[in-house]
Amino acid sequence: MCGISGIFEFDQARTIEREAVHRMNESLRHRGPDDEGIFVQLGIGLGHRRLSIIDVAGGHQPISNEDGTIWVLLNGEIYNYTDLYQELLTRGHRFTTRSDTEAIVHLYEEYGERCFARLRGMFAIAIWDSNTRRLLLARDRVGKKPLYYFADRDRCIFGSELKAILAADNLPRAIDPLAVCDYFSLSYIPAPKTVYKSVRKVLPAHYLVVSPAGLREVPYWRLSFSNVQNHSEADWCELLRQQLCEATRIRLMSEVPLGAFLSGGVDSSSIVGMMSRLMDRPVTTCSIGFSAQEYDESEFAREVAMRFKSDHHEDVVEVEALDVLDKLAWHYDEPFADSSAVPTY
Secondary structure (H helix, E strand, O other): OOEEEEEEEOOOOOOOOHHHHHHHHHHOHHHOEOEEEEEEEOOEEEEEEEOOOOOOOOOOOOEEOOOOOEEEEEEEEEOOHHHHHHHHHHOOOOOOOOOHHHHHHHHHHHHHHHHHHHOOEEEEEEEEEOOOOEEEEEEOOOOOOOOEEEEOOOEEEEEOOHHHHHHHOOOOOOEOHHHHHHHHHHOOOOOOOOOEOOEEEOOOOEEEEEEOOEEEEEEOOOOOOOOOOOOOHHHHHHHHHHHHHHHHHHOOOOOOOOEEEOOOOHHHHHHHHHHHHHOOOOOEEEEEEEOOOOOOOHHHHHHHHHHOOOEEEEEEEOHHHHHHHHHHHHHHOOOOOOOOHHHHO
16 A cells, blocks of 8 residues: 655646645655655656555655656556566666556556556556646556545646645535435445545546646546356356456565455455465465454354465454544545444554
């Protein structure tokens, strides 16, 4: 988990206050304790907080191309970046790091706005193109990584959390009643709404192009059910196993230890099973139980951990967990009613 934030002034002669970018970046410190980076020039200010996963030593952000005309921020991980590296090397691009973020820089140089459809991963991305004076904000296909923005006639402010945008300036904070209605219906506020009328979420599988001419939001992927295939149940099971194995494998690329949150349900148990096949050491698994037996599923997680011989760790949510509600509200920034937030925290 990392944090990205920034300010884009439509009047490109206007100086960005470095202190404003610093405030935004500091508000996201909890998302990235390992490193920080700030880039400011006329009309643009970018901030990044880093949790180091890939290229721990050399993956500092923001990162640019060779002549400093393209700058990129990434929150997330690009799973196919090594394949993109090889392709871009054959096209004459040169890399100075081993980070997945630098692959985005050169991919954008090569393909422009079409680059997002080439990415496989979970991501929120900001690209500053000084050649065209445009800011591009993109979100992964299913919206795993958050990305918020505020825009008026003068500027666009973006961030990984609402608190980063609010840290930039004293922005309008009128509550959106339609968003509140969505919250009571769904227990959360879906994109593009936020609890504030003035702030929006970038839609999953979309990118936003911001320029003095205005804002343009473009879909780069849509889920399609048009390709109908007929297979036997046994063949579907094998295809599912293959896809799950591949999806797990590409997510194991890391220079730091990895583990799994194991609930004992079908999803997490399947992932732990795949990890145990792919890793050369026991999988570290963590489970949270409840003292109230009717809610406790830790015994199922324990069975799965024994089955796959994982390095298993358990904890129990006690009544004192209510003490974290204020902190959870601070993290989520807007109404969110999924009770799983407590054991996840």
